[in-house]
Amino acid sequence: MSALPNFKASSFFRAARGCGALALAGAMVLPMSPALAQNVAADAPAAAVAGSLPDDRVRENPVATSDEFAPHWSYNALKDTGNDQVLNFSGWDFNGDINSPKGVQIVVREKGSNTPVLAISDIIEYNDPEYSSQYQHGLLNGNVKIPANTLDTAKQYTVEVWGNNGYDDDEFITPVVGKAPEGRGTLLASQTLNFNGSDGTTAADVPGAKAAQESTPMFEVLYDGKAQLLYTFEGGTVHVKGSGFTKEWREKHGKVAVYLAASQGVPDGSLLPADGTPLRFEEGKDFTIAEDGTLDAQLTVKPDVLQRYYEPRNYFPGIPTYEVRYEVDLVAEQQGQPQLTLEDLWAGKNVVRRIAVQTQTFRPSPFAPKVEYKALGDTAADQDIYFSGTGFYGEIHSVKGVQYVIREKGSNTSVLATSDIIEYNHHDRAFEYVNGVVNGTVKVPANTLDASKKYVVEVWANDGYSESGEFLAPVVGKAPEGRGELLASQDLNFKGSDAVEDKKPSLTDEQRKERATRGELAVALYLQAGAPEVKLPEVSPWPDVKTDDPNYAAYIWVREKGISYGWSDGKFHADAGISNATVAAFT
Known part of the structure; x- marks a missing residue:
């Protein structure tokens, strides 16, 4: 363990010991004047860092199309196996006439021949205006x-595209769920299912296609069974x-090595x-590699x-952090090669x-x-x-962000007021919020609420678009049930959320006047983390x-x-002052 032998617990640390690390971190990231910090904390909670970049861990390598039947496809990650999921299939290079009387279907089943269908799409009809069966x-x-x-x-599964027998x-x-598709249609293309999703870089296998002069080895990346991704920390x-990877292949190309490396490029131009x-x-x-x-x-x-x-190329207060993306590179090395x-x-x-490897810095709260x-x-x-x-950690199953809702307490009561949709804002993970923070404003018209009645404030996900094109989300005048999923609910207190239990650290007037430093805050956070x-x-x-x-270890941490x-200016400024009251305000 890294030691801090000369560290002396300040009154700041004693006051801040009960504070959450995230709240304390807020004071660290925003080196503003104590007075300004107090006003910000008291009048308007800091909003989550804005930004909406696509999850480019999956679709990084576009593949050029051709006129041949050489199917490629991409799809989303399917890691949450304990819940209902949807495989969104996007395919290209399904060119020319297809031998199927009525469109095709996408099939998921366990790897092997004559295994039953586990899940299947509706029939996807042909849509070329000039050519039927295309x-x-x-x-x-x-x-x-x-x-x-x-x-x-x-286990291992395949994603397949099947025609039918009419x-x-x-x-x-x-093909239907529960039966093997063989004998009920024609297999057009197949590929091993990757739980992390597919970017479509590799073409699908086509039955009866001519074998290449030399087959290229294939591989996939799985995880340890305990986590659906690799936590870098x-x-x-x-x-x-x-x-x-046959003996003949290795004799020709070289010894096999596997590299775990950072991917090329950065998600934002402000990063190195x-x-x-x-x-x-x-x-x-x-x-080792087996004989086969x-x-x-x-x-x-x-x-x-x-x-x-x-x-970051240039640090500024409140700068968002972007996690490094990683990939597994399988290489063939000649003897003596560095x-x-x-x-x-x-x-x-x-x-x-x-x-691409699915990574995350820390295990989510x-x-x-x-x-x-x-x-x-x-x-x-x-x-x-x-x-x-706060506390809205991890992936949220909602098509388009969430909403705050106010309604009378009870089941199936109508929405009285709602916020706009609060979009996801994590830099590199879709369907997540930075640090689990969801901030929003609800406009409440005059005379909507009655102090003699009981209300709740709730956070709702939405169900996306219906078949008729209606966006299904909580709306004023209707009960939200059936239009989304309830994520959180608590009683609405007219006196504010902290009216019953004040969770702010109790500081004396003298303690509020004392000055703490950025260095002490760093040490407090470090010790609080163990x-x-x-x-x-x-x-x-x-x-x-x-x-x-x-305190070098704490600053590095x-x-x-x-x-x-x-x-x-490139310096740490460990002695720069902050107030205990400012830190307390962040809790």
């Missing part, structure tokens, strides 16, 4: 509804499975490219060895295949929503109520902090956590 421009789009607990991440008397012969196991050394695993040392050319490797990633966040660098891998040197707000105004006048929600072990850089990243500073990189 899809316009070779594009094929559909979705497969997969019931909860249908899939098991420990009608036999009155019976329509086509705590490490874990990356399970690489592949085939086609990743600079970490890729992790390398080699055949014969870290894994199959690869089944359990690759261990140690805790905190991967770069977590991209470094270890490949990041630049070599990005250039594709000796790379046979690459697959549990979904534990809480909504805070100030005392309501005069109900006889129009008013805006600002709600600050003083975790930190890999200390040999050269300090700040000119005003020496490596023998007793807040930097690695993305809480503070220092000030815009």
Whole structure:
């Protein structure tokens, strides 16, 4: 454990000991004057960092189309097997006439021959205006509804596209759930299902297609069964499975090695490219290849060895942090060849295949929503109520953000007032909110509320668009049940959310006048986290902090956590003052 031998607990630390790390971090990230900070905390809770970038972990490599029947497709991640899921299928290069009387269907089933269909799409009709039995421009789009607990991440499945056999008397012969599709249609294309989704880079297998002169080995990335992704802070196991690495192939191309490396490019131009050394695993040392050319490797990633966040080109207060994206590169190395660098891998040197890896810095906190707000105004006048929600961690199953709703207490009561839709704002994970924060404003018309009645404030997801094109979401005048999913509910208190229990730390007047520093705040956060072990850089990243500073580990820790990189002048300013009252306001 990194030690802080000369650290003396200040009154600031004693006062802040009960504060949440996230709340304290807010004071660290925003180095404003104490008076200004107090006003911001008291009058308007800080909004979540804006930004909406697509999840480019899946669709990174577009594939050029052709006139041949050479199907490619992409789809979303399917990791939440314990709940109902939808596989959104987007296919291209389904060119030319297709041997099926009536469109095609997308099938999901366990890998193997004559296994029964587990989930299937509706029939996707042909849509070319000039040619029956063809899809316009070779594009094929559909979705497969997969019931909860249908899939098991420990097993292997395939995504397939099937034609049908048409009608036999009155019976329509086509693949159906619970029966093997063989004999009920024609298999047009298939591909192993990847629980992390597919970007469509690799073409699907087509039955009867001519074999290439030399088959290219294939592989997929799984995880340790305990997590659906790799947490870079705590490490874990990356399970690489592949085939086609025969003795003859290796004699020709070289020894097999697997690299876990940062992906090329950055999600925002204000960031510096990743600079970490890729992790390398080699055949014969870290894994073996069977005589039939199959690869089944359990690759261990140690805790905190991967770069977590991209470094900003220019730091400014409140800057959002972006997690580094990673990939697995499978390469063939000749004997005596030096270890490949990041630049070599990005250039594709000796790379046979690459697959994006689903990573996340920290394991998400549990979904534990809480909504805070100030005392309501005069109900006889129009008013805006600002709600600050926390604890909305993880992926939220809603087509388009969430809404705050006010209605009378009880089931199936009508919505009286609602916020606009609050869009997802996580930089690199769709359907999530940064730090689990959901802030929104509900405009309440005059005389809508009656102080003698009981109300609730709720957070609702929506159901998206109906078949008729109506957007199904909570609306004023209708009960929200059947138009969305209730995520959180609590009684609406006219005196404000903290009227019953004041959770602010109790500070004396003298304590409120005392000055704390950024350095003390860093130490408080570090100790509150349990003083975790930190890999200390040999050269300090700040000119005003020496490596023998007793609090050096704490400063490095807040930097690695993305809480503070220092000030815009490149220095840390450990002695810069903040007030205890300011810190208390953040709780």
